[in-house]
Amino acid sequence: MFTNRRLAKRSIIGTKISALWQDGRYYPGSIQNYTAEESMVFGPSYAIQFDDGHRKEVRANEIIGPGFQTLSSVKLKYGQKLYLTLNGREVPGIVIDHDREHDVVIINVRMSNGGESEIERKTDELRLIESRKSARLVDQDTDYSKLADLALNTNENKRSRTVSHVIDVPSKLRHRGPNIEGEDQNNSQTDDDVEMDENIAAMVLTSLSCSPVSPHFHGSLTEKCHLLSSSANSSGFHSEPRSDPSPPLSSHLSESCPTTTGMFFGPLGKDEGINADDDMENSPEPKRKRSLGMTRTMFQCTWKGCGKVHNTESAIEKHVRTNHLGGKDSDSDMSDHEEEFYYTEIEVNVDNVTKTFSDMFTSSPPDHNYMDPVQYITDHDYQRKVDIPETKPETIDMKEHSYSHMYASSVPSGGVFPHQELTAPISMPQMKRSLSWQNSAVNLSPVSSAVSSPIRMTKLSPQDRLQQHQAQSPKSHMFGQSPKSAALHKKPRSEVRKCRKVYGMENREMWCTQCKWKKACSRFTD
DNA sequence: TATGCCGGGTT
DNA sequence: AACCCGGCATA
Ligand SMILES: [Zn+2]
Numbered sequence: 001m002f003t004n005r006r007l008a009k010r011s012i013i014g015t016k017i018s019a020l021w022q023d024g025r026y027y028p029g030s031i032q033n034y035t036a037e038e039s040m041v042f043g044p045s046y047a048i049q050f051d052d053g054h055r056k057e058v059r060a061n062e063i064i065g066p067g068f069q070t071l072s073s074v075k076l077k078y079g080q081k082l083y084l085t086l087n088g089r090e091v092p093g094i095v096i097d098h099d100r101e102h103d104v105v106i107i108n109v110r111m112s113n114g115g116e117s118e119i120e121r122k123t124d125e126l127r128l129i130e131s132r133k134s135a136r137l138v139d140q141d142t143d144y145s146k147l148a149d150l151a152l153n154t155n156e157n158k159r160s161r162t163v164s165h166v167i168d169v170p171s172k173l174r175h176r177g178p179n180i181e182g183e184d185q186n187n188s189q190t191d192d193d194v195e196m197d198e199n200i201a202a203m204v205l206t207s208l209s210c211s212p213v214s215p216h217f218h219g220s221l222t223e224k225c226h227l228l229s230s231s232a233n234s235s236g237f238h239s240e241p242r243s244d245p246s247p248p249l250s251s252h253l254s255e256s257c258p259t260t261t262g263m264f265f266g267p268l269g270k271d272e273g274i275n276a277d278d279d280m281e282n283s284p285e286p287k288r289k290r291s292l293g294m295t296r297t298m299f300q301c302t303w304k305g306c307g308k309v310h311n312t313e314s315a316i317e318k319h320v321r322t323n324h325l326g327g328k329d330s331d332s333d334m335s336d337h338e339e340e341f342y343y344t345e346i347e348v349n350v351d352n353v354t355k356t357f358s359d360m361f362t363s364s365p366p367d368h369n370y371m372d373p374v375q376y377i378t379d380h381d382y383q384r385k386v387d388i389p390e391t392k393p394e395t396i397d398m399k400e401h402s403y404s405h406m407y408a409s410s411v412p413s414g415g416v417f418p419h420q421e422l423t424a425p426i427s428m429p430q431m432k433r434s435l436s437w438q439n440s441a442v443n444l445s446p447v448s449s450a451v452s453s454p455i456r457m458t459k460l461s462p463q464d465r466l467q468q469h470q471a472q473s474p475k476s477h478m479f480g481q482s483p484k485s486a487a488l489h490k491k492p493r494s495e496v497r498k499c500r501k502v503y504g505m506e507n508r509e510m511w512c513t514q515c516k517w518k519k520a521c522s523r524f525t526d
Numbered sequence: 527t528a529t530g531c532c533g534g535g536t537t
Numbered sequence: 538a539a540c541c542c543g544g545c546a547t548a
Contacts, residue, residue, distance in 0.1 A: 493529075500529065518532085
């Protein structure tokens with residue numbers, strides 16, 4: 001699989017490519033150096049200079065670009081930034097989901113009108129590197145001069161552009177500034193908008209969603225559970241919480257993710273959704289700037305509709321395994337650590353500022369019923385009891401700790417942008433999974449690259465569960481049926497999980513104020 | 527038993 | 538207005 005093909009060795013230096021960063025996403029950069037062999041197994045290693053200034057050594061199979069991997073040969077992670085051509089113009093997008101099996105990538109893009117929408121594309125219609133700035137959208141922020149145009153494996157519209165690997169850009173990395181990720185076009189944020197910066201920064205901190213594998217639970221978790229203050233102050237991009245990303249990847253980990261990460265969160269975060277209604281409630285406070293508060297690393301389940309937050313990695317893993325992966329036995333080693341894909345690290349800050357991405361997964365739009373069943377399933381019963389236990393020791397007893405402010409990163413489903421449409425019958429892995437979990441007969445393609453983990457259901461037959469759950473789906477019809485019998489007004493409880501459920505009692509301080517007061521939740525509205 | 531939150535206190 | 542909480546409806 002590894003296209004470790006060499007192309008003129010000398011010419012690759014300076015080649016614009018995208019390389020894998022420890023958060024599992026690819027970021028633009030250029031090959032700075034090439035060390036033949038190094039690892040007998042994986043071949044030469046390449047020193048990558050990311051456009052944002054970070055650097056890292058990677059293997060050929062971790063590079064996407066001419067002569068290396070192609071987009072289609074890798075699994076794009078949620079949150080991966082990339083570019084596509086939309087209406088003749090290149091626009092940045094964020095990967096929502098990548099179905100390798102069908103070579104379909106669901107991308108969220110911000111439209112010129114400010115709205116967002118999800119688009120499906122084949123990998124060969126996507127690029128990880130900007131081919132050129134769309135003059136009009138990208139005003140401000142003169143940034144890297146890109147011209148570097150080699151499309152990674154793309155030809156797309158401008159067929160003329162040959163694939164010659166350009167030799168890098170003239171003025172490369174710009175130093176880190178508040179919003180490095182600048183190139184995102186309609187970035188509503190302006191320099192003066194300090195607060196936003198902070199948010200972004202926070203988000204970034206919080207984002208590194210690289211989840212280490214942490215072999216077995218306990219043992220590893222502690223370290224990551226302490227609060228350390230980041231460098232603070234607005235802009236501070238480099239602040240970096242502990243998160244030692246994946247061990248396997250690099251060793252020195254003094255930086256968080258490269259630039260684009262910000263872009264990733266920036267837009268997602270502030271844009272839409274969250275702020276909308278949430279603002280109402282958190283807004284009051286966000287005014288003050290504090291960012292030096294301590295942050296704490298927590299783990300949030302990214303399974304569609306779940307969003308459960310746990311204090312320890314082992315807890316979240318267990319949660320995922322138990323509740324979403326059909327309770328694969330956790331035994332030891334060897335098991336594919338699939339659960340890693342369903343949770344992400346998040347940083348919680350001590351203040352009550354923000355909003356959470358959780359909205360995204362939770363507030364579900366009036367989507368198809370298909371969704372509901374799933375949600376129910378995942379959500380379903382035993383969720384909570386199972387995970388709490390893990391909260392034992394090191395996790396800091398959170399009774400009075402505070403952190404609130406949190407963001408999640410990789411969110412799987414299309415829940416990303418709650419509001420608006422997104423009726424698109426997207427098929428996200430987890431969804432498929434859950435479906436298959438209960439009923440193999442159900443539509444939807446098989447799980448992508450995922451594993452064919454032998455999930456076995458407990459007692460009910462698949463069908464049973466399916467029916468059972470579908471039946472429960474509150475929304476769907478409800479009204480049409482049994483007119484009279486229908487209770488006069490049995491207010492069916494909202495299907496959305498509120499703070500209490502999402503964050504759990506153990507993280508009460510993360511709840512929205514309304515929830516704390518036992519009032520109607522303002523964060524996860526219906 | 528657990529969640530969501532109304533209604534009605536207190537501060 | 539912010540904050541707290543008894544207690545009920547719902548699941
Ligand atoms: Zn709430």
